[in-house]
Amino acid sequence: MNNIDLVKIFKALSSEQRLNIFIMLYEWNQTISEGTADCLCLEDGVEKCFTKTCDCLDLSKSTISHHFKELENAGLINCTRIGQSSVCKINMKAIQAIRDFLK
Amino acid sequence: MNNIDLVKIFKALSSEQRLNIFIMLYEWNQTISEGTADCLCLEDGVEKCFTKTCDCLDLSKSTISHHFKELENAGLINCTRIGQSSVCKINMKAIQAIRDFLK
């Protein structure tokens, strides 16, 4: 993990809205691994993460779609589409890279 | 450490130049704690960090001054002036906050 990658990660988390989105996704993923999720969970990811995020934030879906893309480009999440649902997974390697920062 | 504080930290590290500056400061601080620093070290910080940074980067000192200020505002470093020298210290609490991210 070189500096450029960390810059991409830090940049992705440097907007309050995107950090909010990321934290929500992270917590939803946790409820899945705990088995307490209140949603259908496909392929170990959060189902309908996009819709759920739109419900939680006062932003247009267009903007939220842009934010998802930035988180994905930074390698923080992986999103796929299953039917009409967007399924979203946290990339724990990126999290680990943050935790290893300057260690 | 709430989200806002993390946003400030991530924002401060989200520019390639500022991340470079921060990593240099971090490493200079380490040479001090190892006792291998080649400079006079005042108050457990890096002496002449500003001048040294200006020597390492192709940026105006005005711009570098702004970057220092942003790192300081984010709580990542603490700078003081001793004589003509700017003395700079890494705030390890901020580093720890990053490492604790979503833990």
Place this chain on the structure above:
DNA sequence: TTTATTGTTTCATAATAATCGAACTCTTTG
């Protein structure tokens, strides 16, 4: 096969951030 639903992409705009030169303050040195 229409009609919703879900999300993406394009385009434009407003807001932020990065950068630098020049003028400035404070400190040291001659």
Place this chain on the structure above:
DNA sequence: CAAAGAGTTCGATTATTATGAAACAATAAA
């Protein structure tokens, strides 16, 4: 005290980012 050195602040410019409306594609439902 004059001159030089170390950083800061101000003002302006350029580059980047955040945002949303509208058109779009893909899927599901009626």
